[in-house]
Amino acid sequence: MISGIVLIDKPADLTSGEVVRRVKKILGVKKAGHSGTLDPKATGVLLIAINEATKAMPFFAKLSKEYIGKITLHKDVDEEKILNAASKFVGKIRQVPPKKSAVKRVERTRTVYSFEIKRIEGRLVSFKIKCEAGTYIRKIAYDFGRYLGCGAHLSELRRVKIGDFSENESVGLEELNRTHVILLEEALGRVNIKKVYVKYLAIKKIRNGIPLLIDDIEKYDESIKINELIGVYLKNKIIAIGIAVQSFDNIDKRKLLIKIKRVFKTDD
Numbered sequence: 001m002i003s004g005i006v007l008i009d010k011p012a013d014l015t016s017g018e019v020v021r022r023v024k025k026i027l028g029v030k031k032a033g034h035s036g037t038l039d040p041k042a043t044g045v046l047l048i049a050i051n052e053a054t055k056a057m058p059f060f061a062k063l064s065k066e067y068i069g070k071i072t073l074h075k076d077v078d079e080e081k082i083l084n085a086a087s088k089f090v091g092k093i094r095q096v097p098p099k100k101s102a103v104k105r106v107e108r109t110r111t112v113y114s115f116e117i118k119r120i121e122g123r124l125v126s127f128k129i130k131c132e133a134g135t136y137i138r139k140i141a142y143d144f145g146r147y148l149g150c151g152a153h154l155s156e157l158r159r160v161k162i163g164d165f166s167e168n169e170s171v172g173l174e175e176l177n178r179t180h181v182i183l184l185e186e187a188l189g190r191v192n193i194k195k196v197y198v199k200y201l202a203i204k205k206i207r208n209g210i211p212l213l214i215d216d217i218e219k220y221d222e223s224i225k226i227n228e229l230i231g232v233y234l235k236n237k238i239i240a241i242g243i244a245v246q247s248f249d250n251i252d253k254r255k256l257l258i259k260i261k262r263v264f265k266t267d268d
Contacts, residue, residue, distance in 0.1 A: 001265075002029070003052035004181040005060070007162075009170040010038050010046040019173065023048050026176050035060040036133060036162065044159030045170050053184045055241065055262040058229055059191050063163030064113065066130045071141045073123040074151035082125060085147055086115045095139050110135040124155070164190045184264075185238060188231060195231045196220040196242070196258065206232065206240050212258040214251055224248040232258065239264055 006027075010019050016037045024032045029050045035057055038046055044067070049057055073082075089112055096107050111132040119126040129137065138154045145152025160167045171180050198206070202216035212232075224230055226247050232240040242258040251257065 001051055002027075002178060002181055003050060004183040005047055005049050005053055005187045006176065006180050006182070007165055007170040008046045008048055008176070009167065009172050010043055010159075011172070012041055012043050015040050016046060019046055020048055022173055023050070023176065026173065027178060027181070033057060035063070036065060036159075038159060039138070039157065042157040042159065044157075045162050045165060045167050046159075047162050047165060050181065052264050053187070055264060056184060056188060056238070058241065059188060059193050059231075060163075062133050063165075063191065064130060064132060064161075065135070065159060066128070066161035067137055067157055067159050068118075068126070068128045069137065069141075069154060069158060070156040071125045071127060071144060071152050072155040073125060073145060073148065074153075076123060077148050077150050079120050081148065082120055083117050085144060086117050086127070088147060089115045089140055089144065093135075093140075095136055098136060098139055101136070108134075112140070115140075125152075130161075185236060188238060193231045194221045194224050194228065195233050196224070197233050197235070198239075200234065203234065203239070206260055207263055209260045209263070211245065211256040211260065212242070214253045214257050217257065220248055222248050229261070230258065232260070234266075237266065239266055 008019055016034050020032050020034050031054050032048055032050045033054045035047045047060055092109055093112055094107050094109055097103050097105050113130040116128045117125060118128055137157055141152055141154035196217050197219040198216055199218050202212060224244050226244055228244045230242050230244060231238050232242045240260050241262040242260050245256045245259055246252060
C-alpha cells in the first residue's frame with residue numbers, strides 16, 4: 001500500500017474536495033485528504049496526503065503558505081499610498097473568517113511574514129504574500145481596500161508554495177501517476193518535525209497506545225517542549241505520532257514522556 005503525498009497544481013473551477021476525489025480515483029487509493037483549502041477559482045499547489053500519510057496531516061496543515069495574486073481596487077488610489085499600505089498588513093493581524101469558510105467565525109490572529117506589491121496597473125494591484133497557515137487572502141484584499149478607503153476585492157489567486165513544497169514540483173491531474181507520490185518519510189523530512197527514536201521493544205506498547213517512558217527511547221531532540229506534536233520513529237521509519245507530556249530538556253524519568261496519538265501501519 002503506497003503512502004505519501006502528492007502535490008497537485010489545482011486548476012480553476014474545481015473545489016479542493018473534487019481534486020481529492022479525482023486523485024483517489026486516478027491513484028486507486030482508499031484514503032486521501034488535503035492540507036489547506038483553495039477556493040474554486042484559485043489555482044496552485046494543493047498538498048494531498050494518501051493512505052497512511054493522512055494520519056500525518058497535523059504536520060502538513062501547519063506549514064506556511066505563499067501566494068501570488070491580484071487585488072482590484074474600486075477607486076483610483078495614489079501608487080505611493082498603495083505601496084505604503086502593504087506594510088500595515090505584515091506581522092500579526094486579526095481576521096474573522098469569511099462567511100463561506102468551513103470554520104467557526106470568530107476573530108483570530110494570524111502572522112503575515114511578507115506582503116510585496118509587485119505591480120500597479122491602474123486599479124489592478126499584483127502582489128506576493130507569505131503567511132501563516134489559516135490566513136484568508138480574500139479577507140486581506142477586502143481589508144486592504146478598507147484601509148485605503150476605496151474598497152477592493154481579490155480578483156486572482158495562485159498558491160505557489162506550501163512550506164518547502166513549491167509549484168515547480170506540482171503536477172496536473174491529467175499527468176498524475178504513482179511516480180509522483182513523495183513517500184511519507186521523505187515528505188516529513190522536509191517538514192522538519194521533531195523526532196524521537198524508540199527501542200524495538202517499545203513497538204508493542206506503541207501499537208496498544210500505551211504512553212512511553214524515557215526507558216523506551218533510544219534518541220531524542222532535547223528542544224521538544226510539553227504539548228508539542230512529535231514523530232515517533234523506529235530507525236528511519238515513522239511508526240506513530242505522539243504528544244510530549246513533559247519537556248525534553250529536563251526529563252523526570254519517573255513520569256510519562258509521550259502519549260501516543262496516532263499509530264501507522266508497519267510491516268514490522
